[in-house]
Amino acid sequence: MNGKFDLALQNYKQAEKMYVFLEDEKNIFKVKSELSAVYYSVSDYNKALEISSELIPELRAFGDEKLLNIQLLRQANILFNLADYDCAIDNYKKTLTYFNKDIGNNIQNKYVALMNIGECYSQLNNKKSLDYFNQSLKGFQSISDQRNENLCLSRIGKYYFKDQKYNDALPFLKKSFDYFYASLPHLSIEIYAIYIRNLLKINQYAEIQQLLTLDTENMLSEANLQEKVFYYETMALVYEKLNNVAKEYDALKNLQKLYAEREKKNTFEELQKQLNQFNIKEEISKNKNLELKVFNLKLQNGIILISVLFTIVGVYYFVDKYKKKNKIQELSLKQLEQEKKLHEKSAKLSAIQLQFEAEIIKAKERELTALQLKIFQIKEKVIGFLETNELNIESKSASKLIKNIDRFFDNEDYWKEFQLKFINMHPNFISEINKRYPKLTKKDIDFLVLIKLNLSNKEIATLINISYESVISKRYLLRKKMGINSDSELVSVLS
Structure with missing residues (x-):
């Protein structure tokens, strides 16, 4: 689990097979719990939630109270990262009865659960957050758990910072940062960035200058992509305030690389190829539609001719063979059979026509979304070009120009036209x-309109100007709101 997650998954799966063979139910449950923890560590929250949701009823039936409550705590952490804060709170609270028992490290787990409840309420902008933070802080101090004590201090500081109470936030952020920088620097990068932003709000530039002299290499060593983005965004903001153009430019260059890494599958060239493919598909659909119309006309003429012939034959047999009742009945049966076949062919042709009409609608849908995507990719390319500052435009002027471009492209007229x-x-x-x-x-x-158009998560993120992760969370929350269990079921409901 020390960063080698692929190896961890491989070993856990082998262990699960071994325990299944041995029919060791308790250890099977333990391995499944650890598997959900690995998927959580690599941010595959949906897979982690899937395993955890199947495991919890099994643990209830098995009756192991310790394993059940540890898994409830883990599932609450997963739900928190999926932004399902209400459900996360319910799970954290369910564990408190068991963690109140003074067994093993239960007391520490109890205070961790209280701290996480406080963090959920903080995300919901609920003032209950501080009550839970203070309970957990006193608890960590009582058991001399310095790491979690300072983690709790940082969360209180972030709560006050978000609430724009910058002077209240300052001592909490300072104390927690000093501890993590000295003891666990690889966990301090986010606190460092928020601490500096808080100092900016109260104009404490001398303190900021001291923080800027610190070695950030260890802090960044194990930071994930989002933490690095937040750090360099903060540095760009700080150096802009300090009028240090060179350092601001360096921060922006690093940000540009990180943004490119985050969106590397959404390059303008790839979208252009997709647009070309959509145009080709549209032309093919048009040609198929014309061929279908010609075929239908020929078929109609053939049916009319056949109907006339059958009528002539029927009249002839009726007049000439009136007395031969059995033969007339036989002919009538044959005629009915032929008509049945014609109806079957007509039904097949109708089905083919409906299929082609559906393909035409899909082509129009792609044409509609491709145009919007192209507009937003042009915007990103223009902004990216300005951010490289190859034209040597003054920093503030370039920033204003980028903002104006953002406002122009974010005009709601694009979306209204799209909806119409x-x-x-x-x-x-x-x-x-x-x-x-x-x-x-x-x-x-x-949002459902975009899913109906079969857009990928990245295309949706581009169209409505949010992050890829936010799209995944939004899909999850929508499914929950609609009472739908999976993405495939959601697509089926919308089709």
């Missing part, structure tokens, strides 16, 4: 969704 075109293609979609799920907001339905 969508409604023309699917006139009943929004009203049907409103009837089936009346609790959905307008923003929820706008």
Whole structure:
């Protein structure tokens, strides 16, 4: 688990097979619990939640109170990272009865659960947050757990910072940062960035200058991508305030690389290739549609000719063979059989026509979304070019220009036009969704429109200008709100 997560998964899966062979149910549950922890560590929260959700009922039936409550705590951590704070709070609170028992490291787990409840309430902007933080802080101090004590101090500082109480936040952020920088520098990068931002808000530039002299290499050594982005965004902001153009430029260059890494699969060239493919598909659909119309006309003429011939034959047999009742009945049966075959062929042709019409609608949908994506990719390319500052524009002027471009492209007219075109293609979609799920907001339905168009998570993130992770969380929350268990079921409901 020390960073070698692939090896950990491999070993746990081998262990699970061994315990299944030995029919050692308790150790099977332990391995499953650790598997969910590995997926949690690599940020695959959906897989971690899937394993945990299956494991908890099994542990309840098995009756091992310790394993059950440890897994409830782990599932609460997963739900927190999926932004399902209410469910996370419920799970944390369920563990408190067991963790109140003075067994093993239960007391420490109890205070960790209280601290995490406080963090959930903080994310919900609920003032209950401070009550839980203070309970856990006193608890950690009583058992001399310095690491968690300072982690709790940092969370109190972040709560006050978010609440714009910068003077209240300062002592908490300072004390927690001093501890982590001295003892666990690889865990201090986020606190460092928030601490500096807090000092900026109260204009304590002398203290900021001292912090800027610290060695950040150890702090960044094990930071994840999002933590690095937050750090360099903070550095760019600080050096802009300090009028240090060279350092600001370095921070922005690092940010540019990190943004590119985060969005490396969404390059302008790849989108252009996709746009070309969409144009080709549209032309193919048009040609197929014309061929289908010609085929239908030929078929109609053939059916008319056959009907006339059958009528002539029927009249001839009726007049000439009137007395031969059995033969007339036989002919009638044959005629009915031929008509049945014609109806079957007609039904098949109708099905083919419906299929082609569906393909045409899909092509129009891709054309609609491709245009919007192209607009936003042009925006990103323009902004990226300005950020490289190859034109040697003054920093503040470039920043203003970027903001103006952002405002221009974020104009709601693009989205309104997008919605009008969508409604023309699917006139009943929004009203049907409103009837089936009346609790959905307008923003929820706008998001479902993008899923209906079969857009990838990255395409959705580009269109509505949010992060890839936020799209995943939004899909999860929407499924929960609609009572839907999986992405495949959600797509089926919208189709």
